[in-house]
Amino acid sequence: MENQDVQQPVPAAPPGGPLRQPPASALAPFLPVLELRSRVLQAIRGWFVEHGFVEVETPVRLAAPALELHVDAEPAGDHFLRTSPELHMKRLLAAGAQRIFQLGPCFRRGERGRLHNPEYTMLEWYRANATYADILLDTKLLILAVARAVKGTTDLTYQGRPLLLAPVWERLTVAQAFLEYAGWDPVQRYDAARFDFDMVDKVEPKLPREVPVILTDYPAAAAALSRRKPGQPEVAERWELYLAGVEIANAYSELTDPVEQRARFADHARQRAAAGKPVYPLDEEFLADLAHLPPAGGIALGVDRLVMILADLATLSDLLPFRE
Amino acid sequence: MYSASDLRKGLKIEMDGVPYDIVEYEFYRPGKGQAMYKCRIRNLLNGNVTDKTFREVDSIGQPDLEEREMQFSYNDGEHFVFIENRTYEQIMVGAEVVGEQKHFLAEDMTVKVLFHNGRPITIALPSYVEKRIVVTEPGARGDTATNVTKMAKLDTGFEVGVPLFINEGDTIRIDTRTGKYSERVAKK
Numbered sequence: 008m009e010n011q012d013v014q015q016p017v018p019a020a021p022p023g024g025p026l027r028q029p030p031a032s033a034l035a036p037f038l039p040v041l042e043l044r045s046r047v048l049q050a051i052r053g054w055f056v057e058h059g060f061v062e063v064e065t066p067v068r069l070a071a072p073a074l075e076l077h078v079d080a081e082p083a084g085d086h087f088l089r090t091s092p093e094l095h096m097k098r099l100l101a102a103g104a105q106r107i108f109q110l111g112p113c114f115r116r117g118e119r120g121r122l123h124n125p126e127y128t129m130l131e132w133y134r135a136n137a138t139y140a141d142i143l144l145d146t147k148l149l150i151l152a153v154a155r156a157v158k159g160t161t162d163l164t165y166q167g168r169p170l171l172l173a174p175v176w177e178r179l180t181v182a183q184a185f186l187e188y189a190g191w192d193p194v195q196r197y198d199a200a201r202f203d204f205d206m207v208d209k210v211e212p213k214l215p216r217e218v219p220v221i222l223t224d225y226p227a228a229a230a231a232l233s234r235r236k237p238g239q240p241e242v243a244e245r246w247e248l249y250l251a252g253v254e255i256a257n258a259y260s261e262l263t264d265p266v267e268q269r270a271r272f273a274d275h276a277r278q279r280a281a282a283g284k285p286v287y288p289l290d291e292e293f294l295a296d297l298a299h300l301p302p303a304g305g306i307a308l309g310v311d312r313l314v315m316i317l318a319d320l321a322t323l324s325d326l327l328p329f330r331e
Numbered sequence: 332m333y334s335a336s337d338l339r340k341g342l343k344i345e346m347d348g349v350p351y352d353i354v355e356y357e358f359y360r361p362g363k364g365q366a367m368y369k370c371r372i373r374n375l376l377n378g379n380v381t382d383k384t385f386r387e388v389d390s391i392g393q394p395d396l397e398e399r400e401m402q403f404s405y406n407d408g409e410h411f412v413f414i415e416n417r418t419y420e421q422i423m424v425g426a427e428v429v430g431e432q433k434h435f436l437a438e439d440m441t442v443k444v445l446f447h448n449g450r451p452i453t454i455a456l457p458s459y460v461e462k463r464i465v466v467t468e469p470g471a472r473g474d475t476a477t478n479v480t481k482m483a484k485l486d487t488g489f490e491v492g493v494p495l496f497i498n499e500g501d502t503i504r505i506d507t508r509t510g511k512y513s514e515r516v517a518k519k
Contacts, residue, residue, distance in 0.1 A: 077365045077387075117336065117366075120358035200386065203364035208384050211361065231363040247362055257362055282388070 037328035043157060044314045044326075050156035051110065051130060051310075054149050060106040060132060065095035067112065071290035074272045075231065076279065079116040080287065081125065087287065088114035091307055092131055093232065094293040097261065100135050100303050101296040108132035110310065121322040122253060124330065128310040137304040138260040139233070139244045143221065146248060146256060146306065147176060150219070150313075157317055165251040165316055169217050172250075176219040181229075181242075184222055188213040194241055197228040211252060220249040232268070233259030248308075250316050258306035265297040333391040338368045343375070345392035346383075350375040350447050375445070376452055397446045403436045411436070413444060413454075424451045434489035435460045435507045456507040461516055462486070463502050467493065480512070 230243030244260035480492035500519030
């Protein structure tokens, strides 16, 4: 114990005035996480540059956000904040870009929870003349490179349980997973309400947590913006990556057929209107460019969730210092 | 009716005529799928806790609940009688609703009575009550350790673990939520 009564010599003030102590702040505990996050972002950029990708930036304010059934855009004046940079990035592919990636903010209205924030950082990348299988290889190499760069290992621990990023990634088709954990096959007979419900209540909680899991080949009705599988049109070439049971990324062999794309948008518009949800205008420039899109693979990866896993944090609240 | 987006921790809802209170709440939307609201809910009638996931399209019952402050009057053996001081309205609450809290009730104590469809379903006592010890072994003078306890009996017959220095006739404070000793407030 220091004796309070003894006079301590007062240190001379350094040149330029007394040293300033940072004030006690609720932000201070976030500084190590921000440092880790910074290294993740650098590792991601490094990997893409090394693999011949061009970093692009596309508009954040959109007149016509993608018309998806369950994704709601945040209005911004007479525009909307983007829910994804997908449509603009595909237009760059249609213009001849070969390998492009983008890191930036996306917004989804009303999404707030342990794994959701209305504003978040998305990583998207696209390859021309590729499929979702090529994107899966990219994803494996990227995730391993990022883990090695920031953790020095691919053997992680998340919330007290091991998460081994190498060597095996477990691959399950949606049909296999549903038959195993929910007792029915949504590819044979799709039931939209039951599909999402059982995915959340029965399938996701049972997915293996010790290794990365690829849930692949979604029912065609849940294709979103992916193409149907050649020779097996009842499923779509779409996969999702789960790390420790947390959904991290969503990949497609991109739908390049403007007629089918327009029909899907129209179907979503009709269903959104029936549910009393806002219906966004069609992005006609995107639909026109889609005719020139080569076969392509693409993916959207939630950077906040990836950092959350790497930092072994239980919730996005422990990750985002300025969360409302 | 509530819509799923109204759900939040602490909201009281009704399903199949039973009122519940939401103890945990989590928004979740899978992939490109619809929003889900994963809740842990507590049955207000029996206290049982279960998990329930609501979809965005679900509409959820709003229970008719009313909370009133009332004073405990007396126990006629079968029922506990409470009076609202302002209106002198008198209600009878069944022993199954009062449960173990009967040991901490005292005449004129103000409690919060929760009514569902006009029927009392729970009573909430003050968090702490003061009670006199009627039976316990003699105290060990000077022993102020609080981690060693002995049994003591209240005038209501309730048994509670107390530190060794407590004597018969002492008044102690008890946490009504746990039924545990909190501190001594008066020596005999």
